[in-house]
Amino acid sequence: MVRSKRRSYKRGGGIFTLPVALFLLTFIVYPFLFNVRLAFTDGGGDFAGLVNFTKIAADKSLGNSFGLTVYYVVGSVFFQMLLGTAVGIALESPFKGRGIVRSLILIPWVLPGAVAATTWAWMYHGDFGIITRFLSFGLSGERYGLLTRPWTVMPALIAVNVWKMFPFVAVMVTAGLQSIDKTLYEAARVDGAGRMAEIRYITLPGIRHVLFSVLLLLTIWGFNSITLIFIMTQGGPADVSLILPLHVYRMGFMFFNFNTAAAESIFLFAILAVLIAVYLRVFTQGEGGDE
Amino acid sequence: MSVKRIIWPLVLIAATTALAFAGGGSEKAANQPVTITWWAPSWNDPRSDELAAKFMKENPTIKVEIQKTVGQGLQDKILVALQSGSGFDVADAAVTWLYAYASTGQVAALDDYIAKSKIINAKDFWPANWDSGLLNGKVYSIPYRSEAHAFIYNKAMYRAAGLDPEKPPVTWSDLLAYSQKLTKSGAKPVYGLALVGGGEVQNILYTMLPFIWSNGGDIVSADLKKCTLNAPAAVEAVKFYTDLLITNKVAPPSTLQNDGTAMRNLFIQEVVAQFQQGQYALAPIHKDNPKIELGFGMLPVPVAGKKPAALLGGWSYIIPKASKNKDAAWKLVEYLSKPENMAYYTDTFPAAMTAMNFPRFENPELKAFKDMLPYIRMAPPLKSWIQIMSIFQKEVQAIMLGQKSAQQAMDDATNQINSLL
Amino acid sequence: MKKYRPGVMIFLFLVCVFCLFPFAWMIISSIKESGDIMSVPPTLVPRKATLSHYGDVFTKSNIPRYFVNSTVIAAGSTLIALAFALLGGYGFARYRFKGKSFLQNAVLSSQMLPTAAIIVPLFIILRSMGLLNTYLGLILAYLIITLPLSVWMMTGYFRSIPADIEEAAAIDGCGRLGILVRVVLPISIPGIVATAIYCFVVTWNEFLFALSFATDKNVMTLPIGLAEFTREFTIDWGALMAASVLMTLPIVLLFFTLQKGFISGLTAGATKG
Numbered sequence: 001m002v003r004s005k006r007r008s009y010k011r012g013g014g015i016f017t018l019p020v021a022l023f024l025l026t027f028i029v030y031p032f033l034f035n036v037r038l039a040f041t042d043g044g045g046d047f048a049g050l051v052n053f054t055k056i057a058a059d060k061s062l063g064n065s066f067g068l069t070v071y072y073v074v075g076s077v078f079f080q081m082l083l084g085t086a087v088g089i090a091l092e093s094p095f096k097g098r099g100i101v102r103s104l105i106l107i108p109w110v111l112p113g114a115v116a117a118t119t120w121a122w123m124y125h126g127d128f129g130i131i132t133r134f135l136s137f138g139l140s141g142e143r144y145g146l147l148t149r150p151w152t153v154m155p156a157l158i159a160v161n162v163w164k165m166f167p168f169v170a171v172m173v174t175a176g177l178q179s180i181d182k183t184l185y186e187a188a189r190v191d192g193a194g195r196m197a198e199i200r201y202i203t204l205p206g207i208r209h210v211l212f213s214v215l216l217l218l219t220i221w222g223f224n225s226i227t228l229i230f231i232m233t234q235g236g237p238a239d240v241s242l243i244l245p246l247h248v249y250r251m252g253f254m255f256f257n258f259n260t261a262a263a264e265s266i267f268l269f270a271i272l273a274v275l276i277a278v279y280l281r282v283f284t285q286g287e288g289g290d291e
Numbered sequence: 292m293s294v295k296r297i298i299w300p301l302v303l304i305a306a307t308t309a310l311a312f313a314g315g316g317s318e319k320a321a322n323q324p325v326t327i328t329w330w331a332p333s334w335n336d337p338r339s340d341e342l343a344a345k346f347m348k349e350n351p352t353i354k355v356e357i358q359k360t361v362g363q364g365l366q367d368k369i370l371v372a373l374q375s376g377s378g379f380d381v382a383d384a385a386v387t388w389l390y391a392y393a394s395t396g397q398v399a400a401l402d403d404y405i406a407k408s409k410i411i412n413a414k415d416f417w418p419a420n421w422d423s424g425l426l427n428g429k430v431y432s433i434p435y436r437s438e439a440h441a442f443i444y445n446k447a448m449y450r451a452a453g454l455d456p457e458k459p460p461v462t463w464s465d466l467l468a469y470s471q472k473l474t475k476s477g478a479k480p481v482y483g484l485a486l487v488g489g490g491e492v493q494n495i496l497y498t499m500l501p502f503i504w505s506n507g508g509d510i511v512s513a514d515l516k517k518c519t520l521n522a523p524a525a526v527e528a529v530k531f532y533t534d535l536l537i538t539n540k541v542a543p544p545s546t547l548q549n550d551g552t553a554m555r556n557l558f559i560q561e562v563v564a565q566f567q568q569g570q571y572a573l574a575p576i577h578k579d580n581p582k583i584e585l586g587f588g589m590l591p592v593p594v595a596g597k598k599p600a601a602l603l604g605g606w607s608y609i610i611p612k613a614s615k616n617k618d619a620a621w622k623l624v625e626y627l628s629k630p631e632n633m634a635y636y637t638d639t640f641p642a643a644m645t646a647m648n649f650p651r652f653e654n655p656e657l658k659a660f661k662d663m664l665p666y667i668r669m670a671p672p673l674k675s676w677i678q679i680m681s682i683f684q685k686e687v688q689a690i691m692l693g694q695k696s697a698q699q700a701m702d703d704a705t706n707q708i709n710s711l712l
Numbered sequence: 713m714k715k716y717r718p719g720v721m722i723f724l725f726l727v728c729v730f731c732l733f734p735f736a737w738m739i740i741s742s743i744k745e746s747g748d749i750m751s752v753p754p755t756l757v758p759r760k761a762t763l764s765h766y767g768d769v770f771t772k773s774n775i776p777r778y779f780v781n782s783t784v785i786a787a788g789s790t791l792i793a794l795a796f797a798l799l800g801g802y803g804f805a806r807y808r809f810k811g812k813s814f815l816q817n818a819v820l821s822s823q824m825l826p827t828a829a830i831i832v833p834l835f836i837i838l839r840s841m842g843l844l845n846t847y848l849g850l851i852l853a854y855l856i857i858t859l860p861l862s863v864w865m866m867t868g869y870f871r872s873i874p875a876d877i878e879e880a881a882a883i884d885g886c887g888r889l890g891i892l893v894r895v896v897l898p899i900s901i902p903g904i905v906a907t908a909i910y911c912f913v914v915t916w917n918e919f920l921f922a923l924s925f926a927t928d929k930n931v932m933t934l935p936i937g938l939a940e941f942t943r944e945f946t947i948d949w950g951a952l953m954a955a956s957v958l959m960t961l962p963i964v965l966l967f968f969t970l971q972k973g974f975i976s977g978l979t980a981g982a983t984k985g
Contacts, residue, residue, distance in 0.1 A: 028818060087724070110917075110963045126545025176902075213864060236684070362939070363942060
């Protein structure tokens, strides 16, 4: 007998979720409204209409930052998902020392962000960097500091971002994989399916939810990430790595233009909201509606 | 100066009064026991403890509680404390932060206290230090530390290149000629001069402003209304600086990634023979490579006869308006400003000329730094100064990347900066 | 899936190398003498190995005390977050009620707020409750960071568990809460492990809140300890690297014990009938 997956209890649901909701709403709604207010006022606190928004629309560097952000986020998220999922799936097959490997892979994510960024910047340095030394091995001529040539800066930063976050994906995928019914695999094997087919038809669909959630999160985090780039290049050289969140940070906390920064952050928020809406539309077709 | 900033700093609430917890209540009567909080940076440990202990002995009714602050995030931490009306009664702040703090209106004006003070007197202080605490003619901070960059070089490398180890370069043409002699390519390349090309914006300013200033140029006009970066004097200086990297190749290719600390580390590793920095460089150099024979000189000038220049560095004390114990806080500041205490507390030089006569400042290594002190200039007091610095750094980096010529870059910088003024 | 596949092993080996070489660089640097750390060219083998930096960390810094603080705060925050997340996630996954979408979206949108935006309101609230510079204050503050995602993760995880299992238990006469505890929880352990490690790591490494809300050594946490190695113009690289290594290893060990919970909770037969 087919029954709907969810029950429709009219009461009781709220009890489970209310404490959480209350706790969070207090700390989300207020700062958000505060930011909105900043965006529509001027330095003196008086209402200023759309002045801040027209200012940022005229700012060419903002457009540049937006493009760079897309580059950074798409590049990072793609490889984070790819590598993390592949590793999660690879760790499904039990082998000796699997527990150790699982734990070691966590290290990039566990290392404090600032220290990791500083260490990578050090490794990439033209003179002090161990990576530069390996890359220039055997080559004469100028050593190739990856953070000082315009073309290599973003890829180098993306590599660090991927390194840092793919363990999170791997952990989430591993957890998700446990909820797949193992009988499905047995049935598939009986049908003669190979490993690739297994992955394509059972594993990946089985962790669809996890993948979607993680994709969403990585995108949000990517759009808000500042630590790595701030420490490694400060957005340079010559603004070649000045992604949008860093642009907002500089506007507010280095230049003290809080109203402009608030307007920019609302712009950023709007972009994210649109992205999320798109994600939700694309990836949750066919889910039971939640009203 | 490279006080490292944290990544996500604390928010400054500029506009809202709702979040400003203006401290109400009256000041405690002068002889009732009070506790004041002093935010002293951790690198002044243990001197801050010692001075506080001595102060408390002399002033039994005042208890001083020291909170050791870390460098990361300190600028914002103080700013938020000022805006939310609580946190400290006395704090050490770097001179470059003072203008922003005073502009919040939350810092106490100290003119009345100074008028009554027997210890603190405006004319005792290096002018640039004192002026950095002024806003609209009122005094908002008392300086205690002052420093300037000087020229540092490796005597052994001079000898190896056939240069007189007792004669640092005086003019820019000296600097270029020496640097070229000191630069050697090969399996282990060595470079004549370290330059700043990256890092946080203050780094490039401390290194480049002396070039621009000693050549008679400036970033903004005297009336602070126009940007003068594309004037010939400034462009010449910028071109000379960047040519050292891109045309003459006497600076390492990693320059674009290098801040003050990186330059010093390259010097310690004897990859570069010369660089500019403040005297705080000496301790790490001696620690990490004690065998380097250090030579010192004034910062080079464009041609003989021109005066050198250096950007002001230093620290001062501030007292928040909302402090409930301003009298006690002032007493502490006054005590710390006594010549012998200031001389003891400062990491570099004291901000008061009258506190310079102590044995520790007679160290021969410090002579060049001392000699540079009269030439310090402070950065223009502009609200958008940091943004201006940021634009400047971006354009200089564009020159170093070979994307623009010096004139083009400075023209672009001038346009952008003028729109801010 | 029990076949030993060399291709997979090589892949995992390469991934391990990728993950570990920066950490290896940190370890190597932590045993180099000060003057050797920033050597040009950089070397993989220390000129002279020394444990002095680790000594400095243990005897001359605040790290030992901060380690205790961090452990208490991270553990406390994780446990409370888990409790809330289990309840909240279950509610979102299994119930329909008015405003559910709105709440879910609110939870999600909190992820988009950078922490810097809530520092000041939080500071004021904690101060008025007298919770500044206390373990509890920081634990509560960290809940704000960890709770949204924990709820989101547990919601997703619960959703992927077929409801048939719970219906079977309901038929047997279990109440709602009983079902949650006795039936759902045991098979959700993988999700709980993932959520727990997330909460712990985030809390362990968080710097901003700790800097703002903790003012003395009895409450300050490890990230602040790391920041203390950066003086005004110099960084004690050796101690910083040593402390970072010491800060990272406990979590790796913690995860090693927890990851045993990643065993499949759903086996054939549970839903028959």
